[in-house]
Amino acid sequence: MHSVMEISKQILRFPNKFKEKLINFIKIKIKDIQDTRNVYFNFEELSDLLLSACRSNDFGILYSKKRKLFIDEDKISKWIYEKLLPNTIVLKIDDEDILRLLIFCIEITYQMFSGGTKATITAKGFRERRRTFESILVDQFVGKLGEVMLKKFLEQNFPGVKIELDWRISTQLKRHKNDIINAKKKVSIKSTPTLAGIWAEADIGYDYGIMVKCSVPQQPILQFFIEVCGFKRLIDFIEVKIPIHDRLFREYLRNIKNRIYNFKCEEIQTELKGFICGYFKTSEYEPIEVGEKLPYMGKIRERRYLIRIDQLRYEKSSWKIFLQDIGFNFK
Secondary structure (H helix, E strand, O other), rough: OEEEEEOOHHHOOOOHHHHHHHHHHHHHHHHHHHHHHHOOOOHHHHHHHHHHHHOOOOOHEEEEEEOEEEEEEEHHHHHHHHHHHHOOOEEEOOOOOHHHHHHHHHHHHHHHOOOOOOOOOOOOOOOEOOHHHHHHHHHHHHHHHHHHHHHHHHHHOOOOOOOOEEOOOOOOOOOOOOOOOOOOOOOEEEEEOOOOOEEEOOOOOOEEEEEEEOOOOHHHHHHHHHHHOOOHHHHHHHHHHOOOOHHHHHHHHHHHHHHHHOOOOOOOOEEHHHHHHHEEEHHHHOOOOOOEEEEOOOOOOOOEEEEEEHEOOOOOOHHHHHHHHOOOOOO
């Protein structure tokens, strides 16, 4: 039976209202996905990704009739099984490339603080403020995670392809640095933790832009230490030092232990997800000028390419064309 649901345009502007409206439908889809593909999306992940698909009207999910707006639930299912799942990569935090990423991010953050790179440790805002070591480390991790996810995606889908990422730390900020260093054309890979976003981007000077949405734990670096037992050792060390009569801090320690002791030492549980939204060829588009306004983004502050995600190429046949164009030969 063909299923539709009436919504308002206003709901698409407010994620919480969108989730309330579709709460039962989303929960059913989470279970269906887990049962059929053994991939687990939590409620926040799938609802934000679905909101993104609705906002961009990917797969024609939305349609209007007699001035009313409807969601086509069958087309949502089509989007899930033909686009979302085939283009989602799930990696545990002990994956070799994820561990490389962790080491890279720790090292580049140390170098930033010691002046070894030209990258800044201040954040632009109402006032310039100095960012903490931890916040920079997490930003670096999430920012480069999309490159790792794309590498895994392409190598899994096209045996024989070997993607080389740029792990070097330069003393100079490079414009138009190629994110795939063994590609013959310039490729920009942008990763974002904002799963509800609808715009893929690339700076002027690149041949291709690729968008990857990444879902990571709220405290990704701490999670490494929890699951390899480093954090447990810290808590055990502190527990010896805190007197038994200090009830307040003993209570704090109990709360922390209850949270982390669900994880058995060296039993890696945490998964990172990457949704490879697709790619675009910059020569087929015009850059968006400074001052223009885009839906769900606002005013543009820097001239660059911005392409709605429903226009990205994502099919396996399209990725094959992309790889051939940037110089990869494979069977």
